[in-house]
Amino acid sequence: MGGAEVFSSHTPLREGVEFDVVRRFLSRWGRSASGIGDDAAVLDATGEGNLIATTDSSVENVHFRRDWLTAHEVGYRAAASSLSDLAAMGASPIGILCAVVIPSSWLEESELIADGIADAARASSTVILGGDLSSGGELSITVSALGVARRPLLRSTAKHGDFVYVTGRLGGPSTAISTLLDGNVPAANHRDRFARPIPRIKEALWLAERGVAACIDISDGLIADLGHVAAASDVSISIDLERIPAIEGVSQLDAVASGEEYELAVTSSEELDAKEFVTRFGVELTRIGNVSAGTEKLMLLDHGVRIEPPPGYLHFSK
Amino acid sequence: MGGAEVFSSHTPLREGVEFDVVRRFLSRWGRSASGIGDDAAVLDATGEGNLIATTDSSVENVHFRRDWLTAHEVGYRAAASSLSDLAAMGASPIGILCAVVIPSSWLEESELIADGIADAARASSTVILGGDLSSGGELSITVSALGVARRPLLRSTAKHGDFVYVTGRLGGPSTAISTLLDGNVPAANHRDRFARPIPRIKEALWLAERGVAACIDISDGLIADLGHVAAASDVSISIDLERIPAIEGVSQLDAVASGEEYELAVTSSEELDAKEFVTRFGVELTRIGNVSAGTEKLMLLDHGVRIEPPPGYLHFSK
Numbered sequence: 001m002g003g004a005e006v007f008s009s010h011t012p013l014r015e016g017v018e019f020d021v022v023r024r025f026l027s028r029w030g031r032s033a034s035g036i037g038d039d040a041a042v043l044d045a046t047g048e049g050n051l052i053a054t055t056d057s058s059v060e061n062v063h064f065r066r067d068w069l070t071a072h073e074v075g076y077r078a079a080a081s082s083l084s085d086l087a088a089m090g091a092s093p094i095g096i097l098c099a100v101v102i103p104s105s106w107l108e109e110s111e112l113i114a115d116g117i118a119d120a121a122r123a124s125s126t127v128i129l130g131g132d133l134s135s136g137g138e139l140s141i142t143v144s145a146l147g148v149a150r151r152p153l154l155r156s157t158a159k160h161g162d163f164v165y166v167t168g169r170l171g172g173p174s175t176a177i178s179t180l181l182d183g184n185v186p187a188a189n190h191r192d193r194f195a196r197p198i199p200r201i202k203e204a205l206w207l208a209e210r211g212v213a214a215c216i217d218i219s220d221g222l223i224a225d226l227g228h229v230a231a232a233s234d235v236s237i238s239i240d241l242e243r244i245p246a247i248e249g250v251s252q253l254d255a256v257a258s259g260e261e262y263e264l265a266v267t268s269s270e271e272l273d274a275k276e277f278v279t280r281f282g283v284e285l286t287r288i289g290n291v292s293a294g295t296e297k298l299m300l301l302d303h304g305v306r307i308e309p310p311p312g313y314l315h316f317s318k
Numbered sequence: 319m320g321g322a323e324v325f326s327s328h329t330p331l332r333e334g335v336e337f338d339v340v341r342r343f344l345s346r347w348g349r350s351a352s353g354i355g356d357d358a359a360v361l362d363a364t365g366e367g368n369l370i371a372t373t374d375s376s377v378e379n380v381h382f383r384r385d386w387l388t389a390h391e392v393g394y395r396a397a398a399s400s401l402s403d404l405a406a407m408g409a410s411p412i413g414i415l416c417a418v419v420i421p422s423s424w425l426e427e428s429e430l431i432a433d434g435i436a437d438a439a440r441a442s443s444t445v446i447l448g449g450d451l452s453s454g455g456e457l458s459i460t461v462s463a464l465g466v467a468r469r470p471l472l473r474s475t476a477k478h479g480d481f482v483y484v485t486g487r488l489g490g491p492s493t494a495i496s497t498l499l500d501g502n503v504p505a506a507n508h509r510d511r512f513a514r515p516i517p518r519i520k521e522a523l524w525l526a527e528r529g530v531a532a533c534i535d536i537s538d539g540l541i542a543d544l545g546h547v548a549a550a551s552d553v554s555i556s557i558d559l560e561r562i563p564a565i566e567g568v569s570q571l572d573a574v575a576s577g578e579e580y581e582l583a584v585t586s587s588e589e590l591d592a593k594e595f596v597t598r599f600g601v602e603l604t605r606i607g608n609v610s611a612g613t614e615k616l617m618l619l620d621h622g623v624r625i626e627p628p629p630g631y632l633h634f635s636k
Contacts, residue, residue, distance in 0.1 A: 041447035043412060043464075051369070053447055055415035055462055059454045062419075094361060097373040099417075099460040101380075129359035129371055136377045137456045142417040144373055144462035146361075 038232075039088035039217060040145075042152045049150040052091040056082040060139040068180050071109035073195040075116025078141035081219075083124045083199035084262040088217035089154075090208035091147030093126035093201065098143050101136035113141070124201050151208050153215035153266070158233035162213050162267035162291035165274075167200050168283050170222060171250030174258035187249055197262040203281050204264060212268040218261040223309045226265055226289075227298040236294030237267075241302045245286045256300065257310040267291050356550075357406035357535060358463075360470045367468035370409040374400040378457040386498050389427035391513040393434025396459035399537075401442045401517035402580040406535035407472075408526035409465030411444035411519065416461050419454035431459070442519050469526050471533035471584070476551035480531050480585035480609035483592075485518050486601050488540060489568030492576035505567055515580040521599050522582060530586040536579040541627045544583055544607075545616040554612030555585075559620045563604045574618065575628040585609050 040054030058078035060066060069077065079096055086093050098117055102110060121128055129146070172193025176186035186194070200217075207215065214233055216225045223239070230237045239256065246255035277285035289301075300309040358372030376396035378384060387395065397414055404411050416435055420428060439446050447464070490511025494504035504512070518535070525533065532551055534543045541557070548555045557574065564573035595603035607619075618627040 041413070041415070043447070051412075051464075053413075053415055053462075053464060055417045055448065055460070056450050057417040057419055057452045057460065059419055059452050061455070062453050094369075095359070095371075097359070097371055097462055099373045099375040099462075101375055101377055101458050129361070130373065132374050132460070134375045134377050134458075135380050136458060137379070138454060140419050140452075140454060140458060142373070142375065142450070142460040142462075144371075144415055144417075144460075146369075146371060146464070 038155050039085040040091070040147075042089070042149070042154075049148045050152050052086055052089045052147040052149050052152060053144065054082060054085040054089075055142060055144040056085060057140055057142040065180070069195055071106070071112035072116040072119070074139070075113035075141065076120045076196060077116070079117045079120035079143045080123075080197050080199050080262065081260075082143035082145040083120060083126070083201065084197065084217045084219075086145050086147040087200045087204040088215055088264060089147070089149055089152050090204045090215060091149035091152070092205065093124050094146040094148060095127045095129035096121055096143050096145045097129055098131040098141065099134075100131065101134045101138070101140045103135065103137055103139060106139050117141070117143070124199050149208070153204065153208055153212065154232075155214055155216050155229045156232040158214035158229050158235050158237070158267040158291050159269060160235060160291060160293040162269050163271060163287050164226065164237060164239065164265065164267050164289035164291060165272055165285055166218075166222065166245065166263060166265045166288050167203055167285055168261070168263040169245045169247040169255075170218070170261055170263060171255035171258045172247045173197070173260045174221075175247075175250050175254065189247060190249065193247065194260070197260065199262060200264050200283070203277070203283060206277070206280065207264070207266055207272070210268070210272060211270065212266040212272070215264055215266045218263050218265055219259055221259045222256045222261075222265060223298060223300065224259075229265070229267065230297040233291075236292045236296050236299065237289060238292065238299040238301055239289040241300055241307070243286060243288045245284055253310055356473050357403040358409070358465075360407070360467070360472075367466045368470050370404055370407045370465040370467050370470060371462065372400060372403040372407075373460060373462040374403065375458055375460040383498070387513055389424070389430035390434040390437070392457070393431035393459065394438045394514060395434070397435045397438035397461045398441075398515050398517050398580065399578075400461035400463040401438065401444070401519065402515065402535045402537075404463050404465040405518045405522040405580075405582060406533055407465070407467055407470050408522045408533060409467040409470065410523065411442050412464040412466060413445045413447035414439055414461050414463045415447055416449040416459065417452075418449065419452045419456070419458045421453065421455055421457060424457050435459070435461070442517050467526070471522065471526055471530065472550075473532055473534050473547045474550040476532035476547050476553050476555070476585040476609050477587060478553060478609060478611040480587050481589060481605055482544070482555060482557065482583065482585050482607035482609060483590055483603055484536075484540065484563065484581060484583045484606050485521055485603055486579070486581040487563045487565040487573075488536070488579055488581060489573035489576045490565045491515070491578045492539075493565075493568050493572065507565060508567065511565065512578070515578065517580060518582045518601070521595070521601060524595070524598065525582070525584055525590070528586070528590060529588065530584040530590070532585045534583050536581050536583055537577055539577045540574045540579075540583060541616060541618065542577075547583070547585070548615040551609075554610045554614050554617065555607060556610065556617040556619055557607040559618055559625065561604060561606045563602055563606075571628055
């Protein structure tokens with residue numbers, strides 16, 4: 001049995017409060033909680049591989065505002081976020097379960113929400129296995145995703161000497177959110193990365209087949225999430241700022257702090273074929289740093305000179 | 319692949335609206351929804367049996383009011399409700415995933431909620447595999463449960479000639495809720511059935527081993543849920559009112575309409591050993607009716623005379 005990311009990311013409570021509540025839950029659960037600390041739970045192996053399970057909620061005014069997204073995007077995004085946790089584990093989806101709490105003010109748009117959820121499932125070549133519908137005072141969509149992994153990708157397996165890679169181009173989601181919070185219209189390419197994140201399922205399977213060591217999906221920001229990998233693996237990770245693939249219109253410093261990216265960061269003892277990757281998936285794979293045995297968990301370097309990392313991504317909340 | 323109870327019960331939207339929204343979701347999902355219609359999804363067989371998956375939300379002011387339950391009971395009940403769907407499928411739990419949306423007004427009691435969830439897991443001899451924590455305006459707890467069933471118990475497999483049985487004594491939960499809605503204090507035995515329902519996991523495995531035909535857990539009321547079985551199995555089910563095991567202080571007519579019982583109703587071509595059942599589990603097993611080939615889906619008989627069934631259980635909402 002491996003473990004699940006119980007209350008460690010996707011948890012937009014106010015800082016301090018968040019960690020306090022997480023700590024309280026974990027301290028109470030004790031031995032009832034079965035192995036904690038990755039993007040999803042790894043269950044006993046079946047004939048096909050390990051069963052992988054994860055759950056993720058998307059709540060109005062916490063993860064998004066109604067005037068920022070269409071109802072279709074709200075449904076799509078909720079499902080994509082959970083499917084991205086399967087990708088982070090190198091799992092092929094079996095299906096998703098959707099629990100929707102819907103207030104009367106959203107009833108008119110329920111079909112669009114349903115369409116968005118189904119589109120996210122289809123885009124990851126998977127199905128909706130079941131769900132639950134309830135009324136409530138605010139819209140929240142909880143998607144649980146099940147998958148199977150021949151070789152689950154963990155956070156705790158980065159090794160001294162590994163190279164660090166990231167998929168895609170970072171910075172779109174947080175730039176879109178900042179722009180929206182300022183009351184302005186975000187650039188289309190930034191908004192698209194926020195409204196329609198793409199779980200890197202196929203990409204993760206390719207990476208798993210090539211024997212990558214550790215893997216995480218970027219929800220708290222590259223720096224913060226690689227910090228989780230470094231802590232779980234008890235290694236030091238250094239990132240070269242000048243190598244960061246930032247989306248057009250975003251600085252590399254903003255890109256390393258951007259959350260809700262749902263891109264993958266991996267470590268690998270072998271060099272990966274970035275050219276084959278982009279040809280196959282139409283998505284870039286960029287080498288951005290190295291893993292070493294140092295005690296410093298996460299170092300950000302600008303042309304070799306160590307700089308202070310930007311503060312971790314603060315999930316939008318109200 | 320079997321199917322999941324997508325949006326068919328545990329769905330306390332206003333009548334009319336509920337079915338309308340359910341219909342809209344299902345019509346939009348089309349082939350993306352993989353086999354709908356039971357208490358949980360039945361997935362492809364592994365070495366141990368079929369994988370079973372279900373999800374269920376518990377929302378403040380929809381499923382309970384804060385002054386009705388302790389925080390511990392709120393957590394316990396949310397997990398028990400989802401585990402009961404595994405029981406209805408004859409599945410042994412593998413574990414649960416918990417997504418908790420928690421408003422600041424509940425933060426002080428988060429440990430008690432966590433305790434309640436863990437107690438429900440322990441009571442069903444299972445573990446918490448992972449979860450997600452988010453802030454929000456109202457408390458909602460979505461528990462997804464995974465299990466494995468050597469022989470999944472479906473709703474669609476009742477046969478002409480089967481006997482109908484029910485576990486436990488019915489009527490406690492709805493009587494407790496009515497009393498609470500009237501501003502009075504419910505009897506301890508009624509309140510206990512509402513606040514601490516017991517998923518009949520071990521009992522369901524015993525029933526599955528004895529080859530029962532169809533099985534459902536009672537969430538919408540015995541009459542309504544056996545109506546689901548009759549419809550799914552295309553049979554007629556008759557219930558003898560005078561046989562109904564009602565909890566002390568509740569009429570048999572109220573007992574057949576009481577929802578959120580989480581007792582099991584099963585059909586079986588063979589007579590079941592009720593004496594062994596009560597000795598083994600400390601819970602009664604009562605023969606209450608018969609399955610026939612008629613076109614009338616559900617008939618309620620009072621000493622052989624057909625009577626009008628009471629209206630279906632209306633889930634509490636605000």
